Amino acid sequence: MIKNKNIFVILILSILFVGCTDVIDPADENIRDQNSTYNEPNFGLGLLTQGYTRIPTNGYNFSEVATDDAVSNDVSNGFLRLATGQWTASNNAADRWTSCFSGIQYMNIVLTEADKMTFAEDPIIDKLFKERIKGEAYGLRALFMFNLLQSHAGWVNGKLMGVPIYSEVLNKDSNFNVPRQDFNTCVAQIYKDVDSAAVRLPLNYRDIVNESDIPARYLAINATVGAYNRTMGLRYLGLVSGIIVKAIRSQTSLMAASPAFADGTANGSNETWANAAKHAAEVIAFKGGLTGLPTDFNSGVAWYRNTSQINGLTAGSNPPEVLWRAGTSNNNDLEREHFPPSLFGNGRVNPTQNFVDAFYANNGYPITHPSSNYNQNSPYANRDPRLAEFVNYHGRTAGVTNAQINMATGTQDPVNKVLTSTRTGYYMRKLLRQDVNYNPSGRNTQLHYRPRIRYTEMYLNYAEAANEAWGAVSDPEGYGYTAYDIIKVIRKRAMNLNTDPYLESIKNDKDAMRELIRNERRLELSFEGFRFWDLRRWKVPFSKLTEDAKGITVSGTLNAPVYSTPATVENRAYQNHMYYGPIPYLETLKFTNLLQNDLWNN
Incomplete structure (x- = not known):
């Protein structure tokens, strides 16, 4: 699983006796009786924080340098080495195994221990805190599983496999030599966790004024407006919410419906494009439908340099383009x-x-x-x-x-x-x-922030899935917009087009629209960590996966330049099995039931 059984022993003992200090080398003088921690709210919140710190999109990894979009001038860059023939099961810059399984272990501890903790003396407020914290843990566990599937799912002897599912806390007596679950079982586990999170969490954190705004689940335990605001109000913006877990489900279903996974065989994914469109539409409905997408260039395209919006961010608040983000940093x-x-x-x-x-x-x-x-x-x-x-x-x-x-x-x-x-x-x-x-x-220095999920991604998810399910101009489910409508808005925002003759010329051509939608995704989400995975889930032709990275040189002068013919800068050295990432080699050596994806060796 992570590295070996001893790490799990250290992890659990450190959490239970040290709170949220370093899980590797706890200080003896901080050791307390386990039961004493249950009365300290920061204990449970510290466990949850261990999940937030492990979210893969907290920072940029620029995996684009392993695609047709970019190269790096840093010869030690892991993704450069991956793309140029050094990608192995023991040398994998795209590996998320350890961090995500560690996050799942922390969330399992939260889910096991939360009801034993005390967060407030008032029993109703205490119950609401516990519900929210468990909802966050289910949501984060779903997010970690999605990232594990993206990085490590693959075909094994003709069957699409996911990863092991651990829904209980592991300890020194646990069986670590467990097999991988099939891909569909893993996706079902994500959806189950999303549902478990969504029923406990507010769709969005806000302060309410009317009792009628309290979910029925919490009215049933006599929650008041004040109690609800104290535990699920505006102050918690930035934590996992109901709309965030719905976005995680959209990401999962789009991946699962894609050609690399839903290959039409009984052993592949059973997700459909129609379901992927539905899950994206749920997020879009929260944003206000087609008109909810920011339509001005500076908000929707240049969000990262929109000074007034960035300077106006308060704790957990989001600009119009952003569904969920990490914190701000004042650095360069x-x-x-x-x-x-x-x-x-x-x-x-x-x-x-x-x-x-x-x-x-x-x-x-x-x-x-x-x-x-x-x-x-x-x-x-x-x-x-x-x-x-x-x-x-x-x-x-x-x-x-x-x-x-x-x-x-x-x-x-x-x-x-x-x-x-x-x-x-x-x-x-x-x-x-x-x-x-x-x-x-x-x-x-200037303020920056890292979006974890942007709304444009959700709209593009819908456009892709709807075009595949029904074509670009059809809306059989009555969502109020089509794939064509979304792409038209995105292109108008980018290019200020009063008319879009090219889009009009291909809107009834599903194949041409597929290429246009994919290209819009390439541009809109560039350098945010999508292209490497998109090329693989689309199962693009191998010639595209291995397309040489090209560049130009400029001669002449600053004001009278002469541009060379594009030439190859870097060759891509992928092999056919590299549409799917490997299971870490050392894990397969330690655990005989952990089968490697086809054709990956070491």
Whole structure:
């Protein structure tokens, strides 16, 4: 399971006797009687915190450098090594096994121990606290299982397998040598946990004023408005809520309905595209339907640099684009790592020409279409505004000084000029605040936050699933919008299109719409950790999975550039079985019942 039985013994003893201190090396003087901790609210909340700290999307891993979207200039980058032939079951940058199973163990302890704890002297308030905490634990357990399936589910001897399911607290006497459950059983467990969470949690944390707003479940135990607000009110924004667990279900069902898992055989996933659309629609209904999606560029596309919204964030509150986020941080770590060297950054993530070519002309046509009027000698003119928003290219202004990026004759920024220069002719701009100054002589910091789930993801989930289930212009379930409607809004927001002739020309072509929806997802969710997994769940042709990462070089001068023909920068060295990640090699050595995914060895 995690590493060996002893880690679980340490984990459990540390929690039961030390609260939420370090689970590796507890201090002897802090050891208390287990029963004494049950009267301390912080004990239970500390256990829950151990789950929140293990959420995989608390930070960015930039797995895009293992896709057709980007490369890295850091030769030690785990995803670079993964993409170039070093991905093994014992060397896996995409591994989530230990952290997610550790999170599940913590949540199992919460669910086992919560009813024994005391959170308030008032029995009704105490009961409400316990219900909310258990709801959070069920929701986090579902989230960890989703991430485990995404990273480690795969085919074993003709059957789609998930991971072991542990719903009880493990101790030194537990049997660790248990087999993996099949994929459908794991998905069913996620849905069960989502339901268990949703029935206990408010859809969203808010203060209520009327008794009629109290859920029937809590009215039955004589909860008052004051008691409800104290335990499930506005102050708890940011914790797992009912709408968050519904979003986790949407993520799970979209993955499960995708071609890599629902392959049409009896041994594959039994999830459907219609169910995936339904689960996304539940989240969209909470947001207000089609009109709920933020329609202005700065809120919906450039959310990461929307200064007024970021500065206005209070504890747990969200901007209009964000369903759930991690906390804010007042630092310039992203800029230090990803600014071009001329702005004193390390230029780590380099978008590819492949990615740049995925952006449309500003009239909405792909640049390969005759109506796009694309000019390869002036490749960034008249393009989809998201290109300039997400990518620093030659001549683009950047940073607090609004200096032009010079890929032709610059002293640091051109391809491979110094160790921190781009390898592709491009630097990542998305996620970075241009009002950060990383110049050693005048550095400043700015607020950042990491969305865990954005609403645009949910709308794109629906568009993809609905198009696959019914086509782009059909709404047989009466949701009030179609896949076409959603994509039209997203493209209008991005490109300010009064008319969208390309979309209109393909809206009745399911295959063409599939490619458009996937491309919109590629652009809208770029550098947020989706592309690596999307390519795999779509089971794209192997030639696409292994597509060379391309770049360009610029010669001439700053104002009279000459662009080279795109050339290969990095080869992708995947094999056919690498649509699915491996089980950690050491785990399969320790536990004979833990079968490895097909063709993975070590």
